Amino acid sequence: MKLRGPIVFLAGVLVALGAGWAGFPRLIYQTRRQPVDFSHQVHAEKAGAKCEDCHAYRADGSFAGVPALDKCSGCHTAAMGSTVAEKNFIDQYVTPQREPEWLVYARQPENVYFSHITHTKRGNLKCEQCHGNQGASNSLPPYQQDRISGYSRDIWGHAGRPAMTMDACVACHRQSHLEHSCLDCHK
């Protein structure tokens, strides 16, 4: 049996590869669920046409991010549809006036400074350019949290590529000859 050695070796490689491919992500990422099963698509069609209708800017140009509960309860004091998700949302959050603890995919480390208004108004970028076409999605993707860093695995990059990594920021800024000094994005 001259071939026994190579076969055992190849089998070992396959097992190790499989474990690394399938098992390792489970090991380092913890999958967490969003508090509410939210559909951007339904809201875009029925409540607001533009991203800014809910993800608003403040008067000083800072970005308000995920809307607070009172924005939701403006419409959802009583059930508007017949979905279980909405009923749960009203029972668990709107009625007891409890803010949902949304998990933010795009959350950046605390030493990162990012201004939405500079990018959308001065730079004329579309929201989709970095966030992907989330306005058309029907459900929120699972939130896979890196167990070590605490950040999300998927930061909603467009075309599946991570758009919100430092490399991506710098690449775009270099290409367009924009500010790319350290302190332009770090604080």
Next chain:
Amino acid sequence: MIAQGKTNVAARYGMSIDVDRCNGCGACMVACAAENNVPPAANGATERTGLTWIRVYRVDNGGEGNERRSAFVPMLCQHCGKDAPCVAVCPQQAVDVDPATGIVGQMPERCLGCRYCMAACPYHARSFNWSDPAWPAGMEKTLNPDVAPRMRGVVEKCNLCQGRLHTAKAKAAMAGRVEIDPADYVPACVEACPTRAIHFGNLNDAASEVAQESHRKGSFRMLEALHTDPKIYYQSKKDWVRETASAPRPGKENARG
């Protein structure tokens, strides 16, 4: 697509500090620490182990009795020109001179803590974090969200309140402007000075107060013989103050003042 709307004109932010007006109150130091999340000194911290981005030195003319004259000199990072000594020595490229603003920026995340820059800086404007920042209970609520606190083992220094520049840029973008309004970008020390001894602005803008002040008679820069090209100008009508700042007097290199 995004090429439009970028800032084309390079700014050179700097200061003009009137030494004759400074009364040494230290309000600038407090305002700076509060703005930039510099933690209070730990018990037993000395000049060498404490943290500060701006320090008010007292100098005197070396005279005795009635001849003695004193002055207070606020010293911060002098934001040297493109050949800043700290930039040249940093093995990590953790310091850069931003060509768009002239601000010498320190990146704590890149810093490995070798403190070569502290040795290279002729102005002693840098401090080292010997321990992780600690705030007295309750004080963490007053932290400024626009400035990230630094961790143990890195060097930090003045960056002309970069956080305020960010805010000013965002405000300008909101108003549909590319250039910031100079009134929106004023560092904390300038704002806090009760005698208005510090002027701040763009030195490249000939109409700005700071550019005019920097050309006034009696204006000087620290250790000009070193050719570091600082953007912090000082001014004083007193000859001995200007002499003190230029170079050590012969034979008195180790004397105060």
